[in-house]
Amino acid sequence: MTDAPSMNELLKDAPTNWGKWGPDDEVGALNYLTPGEVMRGIGSVRTGRVFTLQRMIGDPKGDPVWPGRTPAVRTQILDESNWYDGAGGPEYPGGLHYADDKLDAFLQGSTQYDALGHLWYDGKIWNGYDADTTVGGLDKASIMPIAERGVAGRGILLDIARWRGKEALDPAETFTHEDLVACAEAQGTPIEKHDILVVRTNYLKHFFDKGDAFYDDFCEPGLTYSLELAQWFQDMEIPNLATDTIANEVTYDPGSGVALPLHCALMRNLGVALTEICDLEELAADCAEDGQFTFFYVAAPLKVAKAAGTPVNPVVIK
Ligand code: UVW
Structure with missing residues (x-):
């Protein structure tokens, strides 16, 4: 163990949405995606071009997975x-x-949605359900309520790699919500309330370049926790964060050394849905070409009883 503070200490002032959608809620910030938000997403469609964001399972070049998991x-x-x-x-x-x-297959061994009950600290999962409800399979906040509901709304690509002038971000490279805002402004379309954030780092290029050596000193790049960032996600009522990295955030918080605090601050505390290991390359090339970074985003993770997450092939229509 390191001398990192506990998750409780790091997140002691972090905002929560527990109870906001009632004591029985299991889909969290996806509640923001009302029929009106679905229509806003449809309203961003201009040409009807379709992109799918799942990585191929069984890619001959390898399947990137969180350490400890194995490819399907x-x-x-x-x-x-x-x-x-x-x-x-x-x-x-x-x-x-x-x-x-x-x-x-590990249900989270490819492009996937996390269930809101997938990760926790201090004995409580999303909405304050007891962590004991995860024993033997998730009785609360499993993937099922999200899978049954489906996800549809306006998505916005935030091409951080391109914005930083890099082919791919480096290990442990960080960015903030202010960078997301600045990236969107530079792309010409500001982030709006209730947007589904689709963040490109192209970091998994290093996996395909390096093979197993990719896992030496594993530390992905990504967003880092701060109170301001968590507050911004809450104020902007962001329903869903999708990225092309394995775990959607910098693996070890650079200030504290805590592992994956954003999973806790965003998913456990605010109910933000997380979508991981997306393939954003074709979409990003197209957005760079036509300057349209917003689209209709639709996804439905597989329905698996009690699961902590399941594979998904999100669809984007521009
Ligand atoms: C872990 O990182 C433990 O899970 P995931 O990245 O699948 O959310």
């Missing part, structure tokens, strides 16, 4: 070889053959 393994169960001479493939009237496969 897809296994072929049936293919034409099962019907080679004497191979014993199932016989169906009419001679039907088919391919079948299965996936052994």
